[in-house]
Amino acid sequence: MTPILELRNGTKEYRGVPAVKDVTFALHRGEVHALLGENGAGKSTLTKMIAGVVEPTAGEIWFDGDRAEFKTPAQALSRGIAMVYQETSLVPSLTVAQNIYLTDQKHFHRLRGIYIAGQQFLQSLNFHVDPTALVSGLGAGQKQMVEIARAVHHNAKVIIFDEPTATLTPEEKHQFFSLVERLKTRGVSIIFISHALEEALQISDRITVMRDGEHIVTDVTSAFDREKIVRAMVGRSLSAELYGSRKDRQARSSGDKVLSVQNLSMGNAVRNTSFSVFAGQITGVFGLIGSGRTEAAKVVAGILKRDLFHGGQVRLNGRPVRYRVPRPAVRDGIIYVTEDRKVEGFFETMSIAENIYLAAMAGGRSKSASVSVSEMNALAKEWIGALNVKAINGDARVIELSGGNQQKIVVAKALVQKPKLVIFDEPTRGVDVGAIAEIHQLINRLADDGIAVMVISSYLPEVLQLSDRILVCRQGRIVEEFEGGKADEETIMYAAVH
Amino acid sequence: MLTFGRLSQEQIVFGLAVLLCLGFAVALPGFMTTANILNLVRSVSILGILGVAMGLVVIGRGIDLSLVALMAVSVAWTLNLIASGTSLPQALAIGLAFSLFVGAANGWLVAYVEIPAIFATLAMATLVYGFGQYFLYDLNVVYLPDNARYLLWLGQGNLLGVPVPIVLFAAVCFGGYLFLRYSRSGRYLRAVGDNLAAARTTGVPTRPIIMLQYVLSALIGFVAGIVTAASVASMNTRIAMSTYVYDVILVVVLGGIGLSGGKGGIRNIVVGTLLIGVLLNGMTIMDIQYTIQNVIKGVILLAAIVIDTVVNPRDEQTAQHGDI
Numbered sequence: 020m021t022p023i024l025e026l027r028n029g030t031k032e033y034r035g036v037p038a039v040k041d042v043t044f045a046l047h048r049g050e051v052h053a054l055l056g057e058n059g060a061g062k063s064t065l066t067k068m069i070a071g072v073v074e075p076t077a078g079e080i081w082f083d084g085d086r087a088e089f090k091t092p093a094q095a096l097s098r099g100i101a102m103v104y105q106e107t108s109l110v111p112s113l114t115v116a117q118n119i120y121l122t123d124q125k126h127f128h129r130l131r132g133i134y135i136a137g138q139q140f141l142q143s144l145n146f147h148v149d150p151t152a153l154v155s156g157l158g159a160g161q162k163q164m165v166e167i168a169r170a171v172h173h174n175a176k177v178i179i180f181d182e183p184t185a186t187l188t189p190e191e192k193h194q195f196f197s198l199v200e201r202l203k204t205r206g207v208s209i210i211f212i213s214h215a216l217e218e219a220l221q222i223s224d225r226i227t228v229m230r231d232g233e234h235i236v237t238d239v240t241s242a243f244d245r246e247k248i249v250r251a252m253v254g255r256s257l258s259a260e261l262y263g264s265r266k267d268r269q270a271r272s273s274g275d276k277v278l279s280v281q282n283l284s285m286g287n288a289v290r291n292t293s294f295s296v297f298a299g300q301i302t303g304v305f306g307l308i309g310s311g312r313t314e315a316a317k318v319v320a321g322i323l324k325r326d327l328f329h330g331g332q333v334r335l336n337g338r339p340v341r342y343r344v345p346r347p348a349v350r351d352g353i354i355y356v357t358e359d360r361k362v363e364g365f366f367e368t369m370s371i372a373e374n375i376y377l378a379a380m381a382g383g384r385s386k387s388a389s390v391s392v393s394e395m396n397a398l399a400k401e402w403i404g405a406l407n408v409k410a411i412n413g414d415a416r417v418i419e420l421s422g423g424n425q426q427k428i429v430v431a432k433a434l435v436q437k438p439k440l441v442i443f444d445e446p447t448r449g450v451d452v453g454a455i456a457e458i459h460q461l462i463n464r465l466a467d468d469g470i471a472v473m474v475i476s477s478y479l480p481e482v483l484q485l486s487d488r489i490l491v492c493r494q495g496r497i498v499e500e501f502e503g504g505k506a507d508e509e510t511i512m513y514a515a516v517h
Numbered sequence: 518m519l520t521f522g523r524l525s526q527e528q529i530v531f532g533l534a535v536l537l538c539l540g541f542a543v544a545l546p547g548f549m550t551t552a553n554i555l556n557l558v559r560s561v562s563i564l565g566i567l568g569v570a571m572g573l574v575v576i577g578r579g580i581d582l583s584l585v586a587l588m589a590v591s592v593a594w595t596l597n598l599i600a601s602g603t604s605l606p607q608a609l610a611i612g613l614a615f616s617l618f619v620g621a622a623n624g625w626l627v628a629y630v631e632i633p634a635i636f637a638t639l640a641m642a643t644l645v646y647g648f649g650q651y652f653l654y655d656l657n658v659v660y661l662p663d664n665a666r667y668l669l670w671l672g673q674g675n676l677l678g679v680p681v682p683i684v685l686f687a688a689v690c691f692g693g694y695l696f697l698r699y700s701r702s703g704r705y706l707r708a709v710g711d712n713l714a715a716a717r718t719t720g721v722p723t724r725p726i727i728m729l730q731y732v733l734s735a736l737i738g739f740v741a742g743i744v745t746a747a748s749v750a751s752m753n754t755r756i757a758m759s760t761y762v763y764d765v766i767l768v769v770v771l772g773g774i775g776l777s778g779g780k781g782g783i784r785n786i787v788v789g790t791l792l793i794g795v796l797l798n799g800m801t802i803m804d805i806q807y808t809i810q811n812v813i814k815g816v817i818l819l820a821a822i823v824i825d826t827v828v829n830p831r832d833e834q835t836a837q838h839g840d841i
Contacts, residue, residue: 320718322717322718344717344722344723344724345717345718345719345720346717346720346721346722348720349719349720350720355718357715357718362712362714362715363712363714363715363717363718364715365712365715366707366708366711366712366715366716366779367711367712367779368707368711368779368780369707369708369711369779373704376704377704377705377708377719377721378719378720380701380704380705381705381716381719381720381721382719382720383720387701388700388701388702389699389700389701390698390699390700390701390703390704432719436720
């Protein structure tokens, strides 16, 4: 039997840097094919090539026995390849039915007509969504149902799900899985990208693992178990090298209480949470995406504002503080290192030196009102050396560096402000393996120097390896606290999901 | 931006200006004379000064559509005050204070009320124009009073053989250059334009810096207004409702200061101004109709932007956020 969809020797380069290298990938009819890999492994790029979002630099796509070239997502969709994105692509101000029938050919619709059709169609899929409801009022799970309904409406033969379960509640996940089963019986082939290995093992027929843009292994699901997948994902048993050395080190004892948060609330994201951070040790915060950990950290750093009434209390060294903007927090020594460096980490039109110097000025470490170019260059040289940044000199622009080196610049920007409390949010996201070890060393060094360090991560081995104390965040609240050496992956995960 | 041998828009525009210069020099006999070149630069120096004002705002990811209206109204009021007997320094101080106040109001609306700059300044332009007509002066054209004739030197005089407007244009450019490159606030301004969220998180005082953009724009605009009044011995306030402000934006964008903020500097404004100057001067010598001149200006702007897009394509990776 020929596969319904095949990518042969597909390569995609961004500015000469390959995101996917010479990958061959086949999807059989009516199968659920899980695509696994770390961040940056090339899963999204691979599926974007298939769905016509990006064009392959080299390689061929074969669909239903024919050579196919998709220049736009609309072309791919018309052949029956639909992609359901992480961030939904629905129009929030339209109703469910309008969204489903949005790209139909007719120019004028009678709303009543599409509501009736939508009602019948949604019922046939067994989706309990009101076709007249506005999409903006739906929950994440229902939005996903509408996306799927739209894909099915377009007679999709192939549906690509990019991290479909990340934003779903457990019941919604359960619904989603039964939906996948139903789609399968309709003969739809499904590509399923996920970080959650258990889900992949549970619902897929075959599994493909990618690493660093390369195809590692494809096999039937029964041939895999969790460990085998993890080994394929990280390869060279690097995880042991990077994360396994924790056992032989003693947890640091806690110093002074630097930060004390009591009953902090912010909208629906942070709900009445309390925790403390101590000097001279690393406090790890583990939580799934959407658990409110980033929001809580941002409130502490003045980037977001807590609720006006019953917003709780934040104390820095025993002194109550309430920041309206980040500047006074920075001046007090609270530095937040962002999880999304491209959006709020660095200045892309500026050089390394300018980035670091700007942070030094904003942090109040350079008093004069005028810019000293020699001071700026000296600062750049010092930090490039200290953090082992791979750049020719300080004049290189940050945007041209690799992810790991960009992250080091963001870290340098924070450290040049001489912090008392550093909050690292996902410090190694999208960072190459070599740089991960260096950044971890650096974080350890900071704690050894007596600085209070908070590390937020959704990657359990990272939390386990770094932390002297582990806080677990769930649904906007810190729900549990573990001592560094005492917890293992399962107990922490258990606290985070239940 | 010099990236790996690619031509930046600034270089393309500069090349275009040089090419035009050569073309005019060959085709038009009177073009390449010292007198004409000085005349050429003099004729665009006010546009250039306004370009610096607009450029500072655009680098900070804003836009100031009230620039020309504010300039016209504040200078017209100043002239009116002189005519009614106020002493020159006092009248200048009042005009300048009014200008700075409105600039600060613009900045406050954009930074603190968080209204998009394009709406805030557009509304402010209309408000200022109406306010001026009703309260500050009676006629649309306010003439320079005879007791202040010595102000004319600013617009018509020479300093060491160079027309004063050119000297002032150079001085404003130099000041702007020093500000952007060597002052703390200048660096902050660029950071705010490049990435507001990052600047805020880094601890840059973003709101005061946005205020500063509009105050500086008002200040430089006032200088340009005084030079305008001195050049033609009057201030025609109808300029506030003309398309002049779009010419200023043309200079800025043509020179290669991206409307997305953070990019470019004073050099870009000088290059943009020169191209417009060469173009207008050449067309005037060739006696081309004013309406046709507008068409040509528009085509040149589109061409510069198209060439820039072709030569420096948008980076695919930054265009699509998310996991690779």
